[in-house]
Amino acid sequence: MSAVSTWRNIRGTDAEASARSPRRRISARRRVGSLLAGAAALVVFFFSVFPVYWMVNTSFQPNGQVRGSELHLWPDNGTLENYASIILGQSRAPFVPALLNSLQIALITVIVALVFAFLAALAVTRFRFRARGSFIATILIVQMIPAEAMIISTFRLIDGWQLLNTIIGLSAVYIATVLPFTIWTLRGFVNGVPVELEEAAMIDGLSRSQAFWRITFPLLAPGLVATGVFGFIQAWNEFVFALVLNPRPEAMTLPVWLRTFLDPNGGTNWAELMAGSTLVAVPVVIFFLIVQGRMTSGLVSGAVKG
Known part of the structure; x- marks a missing residue:
């Protein structure tokens, strides 16, 4: 009886392992899909927000700096003269x-x-x-x-x-x-x-x-x-x-x-x-x-x- 019970336990363990394996594969696919969707969302968000950021960033820079050849990713020489000039x-x-x-x-x-x-x-x-x-x-x-x-x-x-x-x-x-x-x-x-x-x-x-x-x-x-x-x-x-x-x-x-x-x-x-x-x-x-x-x-x- 002990040998039969051991065999049944082994078969049950194999069946449970084979049943868990597809679930793990499905769960892994879902995680990969979520990561890809998140990465795509970040790319879309970046391309959507960057023009707005660049507009605001340029608005705080002197015009000579904007027309120069050097690229400024942030207003390191920020000024409010542009806003004062267009309002007043x-x-x-x-x-x-x-x-x-x-x-x-x-x-x-x-x-x-x-x-x-x-x-x-x-x-x-x-x-x-x-x-x-x-x-x-x-x-x-x-x-x-x-x-x-x-x-x-x-x-x-x-x-x-x-x-x-x-x-x-x-x-x-x-x-x-x-x-x-x-x-x-x-x-x-x-x-x-x-x-x-x-x-x-x-x-x-x-x-x-x-x-x-x-x-x-x-x-x-x-x-x-x-x-x-x-x-x-x-x-x-x-x-x-x-x-x-x-x-x-x-x-x-x-x-x-x-x-x-x-x-x-x-x-x-x-x-x-x-x-x-x-x-x-x-x-x-x-x-x-x-x-x-x-x-x-x-x-x-x-x-x-x-």
Whole structure:
């Protein structure tokens, strides 16, 4: 009996070892895959962050050092003269009016576009009407048209309304440009909130409007924030329409203001240009950090249909 028991134990040990061997190989493969994925993520992160770092690093260097042949990976001779020159200098268009123009136009665009897009998304999602399919198809078609293809017609329209070099005129163009994207995005968020939630609230005694504002709207708030961030960035960074419709120094936005640093004769002050680019990026970063939490939850909720 002892020999039989010993043989059974040996066979059981071999079976356990053979069963553990595939598991170890799978675990090793997973570790290797995790390491490769982490290395790839680091490479992508480096290539994404390095241009931003180089912009900020150059903004703190003297222009003579930037145009020299020696490479400086950090601002060893750091100075704030570039920032002081572009904020307080009088040699080019002033920075503060351009900043205020960009802020006003971006905020007006986001607020108005979200209001109209939210109502349109509710109408398309919650109601059934005859032209519903045509409306959705029109949104997709409008998104496919390049904005640059409508510059001439847009310029003549805004000029006919005498809104050139005004905040209202450029904001109206940005609203029309952003609306198709915001409607299509908010439609996904609204569609992800079950209508049964409102019906259950109405059974409990709430009116339709009360059920919407107390139950549905809080669930849609992250989606509104996420969509608003994309609309803000699009309005903040737009250059072509701003250059054509608001070319005057007192009406230009920050992307057009950055163009004043470029000298066609080759005398561009790259240090000041990088400082101006850093200042242009700061409001977007601050805005993103403020709404980051709700934006993340909005992106997740928009990806999952409830």
